[in-house]
Every structure is written in structure tokens, then in C-alpha cells.
Amino acid sequence: MPDAASSPAKPDPILPGTPGPGAIEIRRFNFFYGAKQALFDITLSLLERQVTAFIGPSGCGKSTLLRSINRMNDLVDGIRHGGDITVGGRSIFDPTLEVISLRKRVGMVFQKSNPFPKSIYENVIYSLRVAGQNDRKVLDRVVEESLQAAALWEEVKDRLEESALGLSGGQQQRLCIARAIANSPEILLMDEPCSALDPIATAKIEELIEQLKQTFTIVIVTHNMQQASRVSDFTAFMYLGKLIEVDTTERIFTNPSIQQTEEYITGRFG
Amino acid sequence: MGLGIGLLMVTALLYVILSNGLSVFWPNRIAEITLAPGSAARIGDSDRLAGEVRMRRVKRVPGRSEEITRELQFFVGNRDAYGFGFRFVDASDVAATAYPAGLAMITRLEYGPAIGYLVSLAAGEDAPVPADDPRFQGELQRLTREFADRRREIERIEKAAIGPLSARKEQLRLAARSAAWDGKDPDPAAAAAIAAEIAKIEDNYATLAEQAGALRALQAKAKLTYRLPTGAERTMVLGGVVDVFAPNRMGFGERCVRFAGNIKGFLTESPREANTEGGVFPAIFGTFVMTLLMSVAVVPFGVVAAIYLREYARQGPVVRAVRIAVNNLAGVPSIVFGVFGLGFFVYFVGGTLDSLLFADRLPTPTFGTGGVLWAALTLALMTVPVVIVATEEAVAAVPRGAREGSLACGASKWQTIQRIVLPAAVPGIITGMILAMARGAGEVAPLMLVGVVKLAPTLPLDTVAPFLHFDRKFMHLGFHIYDLGFQSPDSEAAKPMVFATTLLLILLVICLNMGAILLRERLRRRYQTAAF
Numbered sequence: 001m002p003d004a005a006s007s008p009a010k011p012d013p014i015l016p017g018t019p020g021p022g023a024i025e026i027r028r029f030n031f032f033y034g035a036k037q038a039l040f041d042i043t044l045s046l047l048e049r050q051v052t053a054f055i056g057p058s059g060c061g062k063s064t065l066l067r068s069i070n071r072m073n074d075l076v077d078g079i080r081h082g083g084d085i086t087v088g089g090r091s092i093f094d095p096t097l098e099v100i101s102l103r104k105r106v107g108m109v110f111q112k113s114n115p116f117p118k119s120i121y122e123n124v125i126y127s128l129r130v131a132g133q134n135d136r137k138v139l140d141r142v143v144e145e146s147l148q149a150a151a152l153w154e155e156v157k158d159r160l161e162e163s164a165l166g167l168s169g170g171q172q173q174r175l176c177i178a179r180a181i182a183n184s185p186e187i188l189l190m191d192e193p194c195s196a197l198d199p200i201a202t203a204k205i206e207e208l209i210e211q212l213k214q215t216f217t218i219v220i221v222t223h224n225m226q227q228a229s230r231v232s233d234f235t236a237f238m239y240l241g242k243l244i245e246v247d248t249t250e251r252i253f254t255n256p257s258i259q260q261t262e263e264y265i266t267g268r269f270g
Numbered sequence: 271m272g273l274g275i276g277l278l279m280v281t282a283l284l285y286v287i288l289s290n291g292l293s294v295f296w297p298n299r300i301a302e303i304t305l306a307p308g309s310a311a312r313i314g315d316s317d318r319l320a321g322e323v324r325m326r327r328v329k330r331v332p333g334r335s336e337e338i339t340r341e342l343q344f345f346v347g348n349r350d351a352y353g354f355g356f357r358f359v360d361a362s363d364v365a366a367t368a369y370p371a372g373l374a375m376i377t378r379l380e381y382g383p384a385i386g387y388l389v390s391l392a393a394g395e396d397a398p399v400p401a402d403d404p405r406f407q408g409e410l411q412r413l414t415r416e417f418a419d420r421r422r423e424i425e426r427i428e429k430a431a432i433g434p435l436s437a438r439k440e441q442l443r444l445a446a447r448s449a450a451w452d453g454k455d456p457d458p459a460a461a462a463a464i465a466a467e468i469a470k471i472e473d474n475y476a477t478l479a480e481q482a483g484a485l486r487a488l489q490a491k492a493k494l495t496y497r498l499p500t501g502a503e504r505t506m507v508l509g510g511v512v513d514v515f516a517p518n519r520m521g522f523g524e525r526c527v528r529f530a531g532n533i534k535g536f537l538t539e540s541p542r543e544a545n546t547e548g549g550v551f552p553a554i555f556g557t558f559v560m561t562l563l564m565s566v567a568v569v570p571f572g573v574v575a576a577i578y579l580r581e582y583a584r585q586g587p588v589v590r591a592v593r594i595a596v597n598n599l600a601g602v603p604s605i606v607f608g609v610f611g612l613g614f615f616v617y618f619v620g621g622t623l624d625s626l627l628f629a630d631r632l633p634t635p636t637f638g639t640g641g642v643l644w645a646a647l648t649l650a651l652m653t654v655p656v657v658i659v660a661t662e663e664a665v666a667a668v669p670r671g672a673r674e675g676s677l678a679c680g681a682s683k684w685q686t687i688q689r690i691v692l693p694a695a696v697p698g699i700i701t702g703m704i705l706a707m708a709r710g711a712g713e714v715a716p717l718m719l720v721g722v723v724k725l726a727p728t729l730p731l732d733t734v735a736p737f738l739h740f741d742r743k744f745m746h747l748g749f750h751i752y753d754l755g756f757q758s759p760d761s762e763a764a765k766p767m768v769f770a771t772t773l774l775l776i777l778l779v780i781c782l783n784m785g786a787i788l789l790r791e792r793l794r795r796r797y798q799t800a801a802f
Contacts, residue, residue, distance in 0.1 A: 100681075126681070127680050180679070
């Protein structure tokens with residue numbers, strides 16, 4: 001794992017001190033799909049080992065912002081960006097930085113669970129396999145650790161060789177979380193991870209997020225206001241591609257400083 | 271409505287092919303008819319005529335269209351005696367019909383089957399055993415089996431033993447020739463060694479040829495005498511007899527056994543008599559090897575092209591043009607591919623290969639003439655659009671979530687394609703492959719230019735090194751049909767074979783398609799439960 005603290009990144013003039021490897025800095029970030037601007041001048045610091053929730057109405061750009069952090073938007077044709085995002089103090093747009101090594105440090109969980117049509121075991125260690133790790137001992141250990149961390153181990157430990165597609169929706173999503181953390185990243189991006197799940201499965205995932213934040217910086221996009229208030233330490237409210245307000249979750253939900261935020265949170269629009 | 275008509279026509283076509291194709295193998299009864307005096311159908315001055323009824327039809331006499339008579343077509347056999355194999359008889363000329371139990375069908379190596387009454391069997395110098403002797407049947411069966419075994423032995427000597435010797439001799443001859451061509455004074459010791467080996471081979475050859483000759487002489491030792499329905503007696507050597515049976519005496523069970531045996535023979539034997547008799551094994555084998563080679567060539571090429579077009583190429587006017595070109599390629603008449611294959615593969619690539627690697631054999635071409643490799647490559651070129659289109663669709667159908675999941679795990683684009691996209695696209699790729707195979711297996715026109723022949727002396731795959739002979743010409747079921755139906759000296763005699771071969775080719779293509787569908791369904795079930 002390339003450690004950002006020891007990497008030759010320039011010290012950040014804006015932030016005091018050296019940022020930890022899991023900290024994310026978004027500075028004056030603009031983003032375009034072709035001619036259409038999706039994000040406007042976003043500046044935001046995401047702290048290490050804290051859960052930050054992005055909330056806002058559909059189409060406000062929160063997923064775009066999330067997917068910018070591990071450069072998942074590279075897959076889309078005709079995109080442009082301005083400004084910068086740093087992870088652990090290093091710009092993710094640095095031409096000398098390989099996008100693959102970035103994605104190894106920034107795991108991602110998607111809205112729809114997307115296990116591969118392989119065994120549970122192979123799903124978990126996918127990131128290690130593509131990195132060329134074939135030592136059975138290491139793989140076995142990672143599978144157990146990751147599945148335990150994703151609170152799935154007890155349910156699947158006897159059927160690791162079975163297809164992952166036989167799991168329930170909630171189990172599949174937890175498997176995807178196990179897969180995302182198997183490579184021991186510093187950051188975990190979650191794009192509406194519970195939107196396709198029932199309340200019980202959602203509760204399990206939320207509990208899991210609570211535990212995972214001991215180890216990872218978590219960024220979560222959610223439509224669910226209660227969820228944001230339950231799991232996150234910080235909340236950023238976005239609207240029409242602009243960052244309206246960011247503060248501790250407690251303040252955003254009890255005493256937001258901008259009226260728009262309050263209206264959205266109380267359900268008067270959005 | 272249109273669909274109904276279409277289905278009806280397809281069903282009718284299949285029925286015609288099925289019934290005609292299968293009836294070839296059924297041992298029909300042989301009728302012996304007595305002709306009315308003055309009938310035009312008389313053979314010589316006999317009023318008897320015996321044969322299988324092959325067709326009944328309405329006959330219209332020109333100029334007297336109101337007068338309708340029926341006529342029967344008999345397969346009378348005995349082409350050596352009569353000079354023809356089929357006879358039309360007006361139904362009104364038939365005075366009496368009988369099915370005598372003694373009438374026998376003698377299938378032979380030459381002149382097609384003979385139909386007649388068995389008279390006697392003479393083995394060696396022994397006195398002939400007459401047909402009414404109780405020993406006759408047993409003796410006939412024993413001898414036919416013995417002679418058939420010996421025929422196979424002769425064939426084995428000539429093909430399996432003498433073949434490799436000739437190949438080795440040819441090699442040595444070429445080595446000697448190229449040594450002489452080099453101009454520098456040839457190594458006398460090497461030349462002597464070559465000469466010695468050639469002499470040894472010729473020795474071996476002479477021994478084997480002698481063996482074969484002796485066996486051949488034995489084949490003429492026994493003689494079978496039979497009487498034609500028209501009266502004359504004929505005698506033939508037993509070596510030329512393949513089988514003797516009396517269809518009128520057979521029960522249903524025996525007929526079924528013979529039916530199955532005929533089908534087996536059709537599938538496993540080599541053709542005889544300008545392909546109108548015997549089996550089609552070399553054609554099945556040639557079709558199989560060619561189709562396999564074609565798939566080996568077309569699948570990697572098509573898949574790589576599709577992945578490049580879909581995953582790597584920058585989507586724009588160029589890629590769009592390439593895609594249109596690929597689709598149009600599928601519509602190019604196949605003969606055009608044949609001409610291209612002849613010009614490019616055979617003359618250009620093959621000619622170059624010959625001048626580089628097989629110069630010592632020139633002017634006899636090795637690869638500079640049609641062969642199974644060039645045929646397979648030509649068909650691969652013709653069917654590559656099918657594979658490209660199928661693969662592209664399959665690759666495009668892989669859900670975005672799966673790709674993103676893989677990329678988010680730190681996999682590179684190629685790793686994602688290799689581990690996620692391709693496995694999920696395999697059912698589609700296989701579909702494309704089988705469609706290509708089905709089309710390639712049924713194609714004839716281009717093959718006629720690049721390597722198919724009426725009768726190939728050797729198979730493209732055998733036990734002589736290097737086992738797979740890319741340069742050999744081969745036989746093909748589709749071409750076999752064309753050849754039998756339209757190039758045969760006796761097209762009437764070949765007609766049953768045309769139906770049987772057509773049936774076989776259709777079955778082959780149906781099997782390939784069914785295989786594709788089953789395989790795809792199985793793979794699809796494996797991959798599609800994914801809740802992407």
C-alpha cells in the first residue's frame with residue numbers, strides 16, 4: 001500500500017499539518033458532462049475516519065462527486081473537470097498517479113449490489129487476484145477477515161465455494177462491502193448502498209458502517225434523511241450541482257444555517 | 271397466414287427429404303412382372319422383368335392429352351448385362367406381378383447391384399455347390415465374410431502400409447534432388463545413403479505389392495453364378511460381391527436389421543462407383559475437419575475484433591464505417607469469397623509458402639493449390655461477421671455494474687474484460703460460433719474453388735506424420751450432393767444418395783444449431799441469476 005504520508009506529495013498550503021492517508025480534499029471542483037456542467041466550484045474537506053453523508057435531491061450531483069473521488073467517471077465519454085481532489089494529500093489527477101493504485105486505496109460500494117458470477121470466496125478476493133496475489137494462505141485470511149468485518153462470515157462460512165448470486169439482496173450488498181475492504185483501502189465510497197434493501201438489511205448495513213468507520217474514511221450518498229442522521233458525523237447538502245452547506249450532522253439536522261437546507265431536511269422541497 | 275404457409279412448406283420439405291432419404295436404406299421387395307406381349311419395356315426378347323418399384327407416376331402421351339395412363343419406374347439393376355439400371359413400364363403392360371422368394375439382390379463393387387436367382391457357388395477347384403443344396407446358404411455367407419475380410423486386408427496394405435513408404439520415398443527423392451540442385455559437389459556418402467534407403471523402400475514396396483497381388487488373386491478364386499430374370503446365366507468372381515440377400519424372403523425384423531446396417535454402412539464407408547454407391551464417410555470427415563479448422567480460425571479473430579471495436583476503439587465515424595463494412599461483409603455472395611480465397615490464400619500465400627519452403631517439390635504445388643487449410647480460412651473470412659456481431663452484442667449486454675465493480679476493485683481494463691466481461695459474454699460468443707459453423711458447414715460454392723474434390727484418396731487427418739495435413743484436398747457433404755445430383759454419369763442411380771446425403775447435411779446443421787441453443791441456455795442460466 002503506497003502510504004501517502006511518505007509519498008512525495010507537496011504539503012497542502014490550505015490545510016494545517018500533514019493530512020492523513022484517508023483524508024480527502026476537494027478544492028474548487030467543477031465537473032462537466034460534455035457541455036453540461038454537473039458540479040459547480042465545490043470545496044470540501046472530508047476528515048479521516050469519519051462518516052460524511054452527501055444529501056440532496058435527485059440529480060444534484062452527489063453521485064457524480066462521489067464517483068469523482070475514485071475517478072469512476074473516467075468511464076464516461078466526453079467528461080471534463082476543473083479544480084482538484086486530493087486523497088491523502090496527493091492529487092488524484094496527477095498524471096504520474098495510476099488510476100488503478102488510486103482505486104486500490106478507495107474502495108467503492110454501489111447502489112445495486114453487483115457481485116460477480118463467481119463463488120463467494122472469489123468475489124471477496126477479486127481485488128487481490130487482479131493484483132496478482134495467489135498465496136492461498138493470504139487469501140484465506142483475507143476472506144475471513146473481510147467477511148467478518150462485513151458481518152457476513154457467520155452466514156456464509158460453510159458455503160464459500162457456492163455462487164455469490166445465491167445470496168439474498170442484503171447479503172449480496174454486504175459481500176460487496178467485504179469485497180471493497182478486502183484490499184484494505186483507506187476510504188470507502190458508498191453510493192446509496194441501502195436503496196435496494198429492506199429495513200432489516202438496511203439496519204445491518206448501518207450497524208456495519210458504524211464499525212467500519214473505526215478503520216475507514218467513509219463517504220456515503222443517501223436519499224434517506226434518517227439514515228444520514230443516524231450514520232454520519234458530517235453531512236453535506238448539495239443542490240443543483242452546488243454545495244449549499246456542510247457541517248456536523250447534528251447541526252445540519254437541528255440548526256442549519258441556510259434556509260434551503262432546512263427546507264429540504266424538513267421535507268418542504270426536494 | 272404467411273407464417274403458416276412458411277411452416278407448412280418447411281415441414282413438407284423436411285418430410286420429402288426425410289422419407290426419400292430414409293427409404294434409400296430400407297430393403298424393398300423385388301417384384302417380378304410378366305409383360306404383356308408387344309410391350310416396349312421388354313429387355314431383349316424376354317417378357318420378364320424384375321426390380322424394385324422406385325416411382326409411380328401419371329404419363330401423358332404428347333398430342334393425346336386426354337388419354338391418361340400410369341407408369342412405373344423399376345430399378346432393374348444388372349447394369350453390366352442390360353446397359354441401363356432403370357426401366358419405365360406402362361401400368362397397362364403389366365400382365366402379372368409376383369414376388370418370388372428366390373430373387374436375390376447382389377450388391378457389388380462395380381456396376382451397381384445385380385438382381386437375379388442364385389444358381390451355384392464354386393470355391394477354388396471344388397465342384398460348384400448348387401443353390402438348392404442345403405450347404406449353399408452357409409457356404410455363401412462364410413465365403414462373403416471371408417472375402418470381405420480379405421478386401422479390407424488388401425485395402426490396409428495398400429493404404430496404411432504402402433502409403434507411408436511412398437511418402438518416405440518421395441521425401442528422399444526430394445532430398446536427393448535438392449542436394450543435386452545446390453550445385454556444390456554433393457556428399458557422395460549422403461547420396462549413397464539415400465540411394466540405399468530408396469532401394470530398401472523399393473524392396474519393401476515390392477514385398478507388400480506381391481502380398482497384395484497374391485490376396486487379390488485369391489479374391490478371384492471363388493465364383494458366384496446367378497440367373498438373370500430375363501433368362502441368361504452370369505458368373506462373377508466372389509471378390510466383387512459385397513453382399514447377397516433375398517429381400518422377398520425377409521421378415522420385418524430382418525428388414526430393420528438390414529436398414530440399420532445400411533445406415534451404418536452409409537455413415538462409415540467410402541464411396542464407390544463414382545460416389546453413387548457405398549458410404550459418405552470421407553465427406554462427413556472432411557466436412558467435420560474443415561468446419562473445426564474454420565472455427566479455430568474464426569472465433570479468436572472475431573472475438574478479438576469485436577472486443578477492440580466495442581471496448582477499445584474510439585467510437586466515431588471510423589468505427590461506425592468499420593461496423594457497417596463488417597455487416598455488409600455478411601451479405602457478400604459466398605462465391606466472391608471463394609474467388610478471393612483462391613487469389614489470396616491459394617495463389618498468393620500458398621504460392622509464396624511453396625517457393626520458400628517447398629521449392630524442391632515445384633512445379634508440383636504443395637500449398638499453392640486448394641486444400642483444407644485454405645478452404646477453412648476462406649470460410650472463416652466469410653463467417654467472421656457473424657462472430658463479430660454476436661460477440662459485440664454479448665459484450666455490450668454485460669451489465670455496467672459488473673464492469674464498474676471490477677474497476678472499483680483496482681482491476682485494469684484488460685483484467686476486467688478478461689475476468690468479468692468475457693466470461694459473461696461466452697454464451698453469446700458460442701452462439702455466434704455455432705451460427706458460423708452451421709453456415710460454414712453448409713457452404714459449397716467457395717469450397718469448389720479452394721480445395722474440395724469429388725473423391726479424395728486420403729483423409730485430411732490420419733496416422734501418418736504430421737497427422738493433420740493442411741495441404742490435402744478433401745471431400746465435403748455439400749459438394750457431394752452437388753456432385754451426385756448433377757455431375758454423376760447415372761443421375762437416376764444417384765438420386766437416392768442425393769436425398770440421403772441431403773438428409774445427413776440437414777441433420778448435421780440442425781444438430782449444430784440445437785447444440786448452440788442448449789449450450790447457450792445452460793450458460794445463460796449460470797450467469798443470468800445475477801441481480802445486477
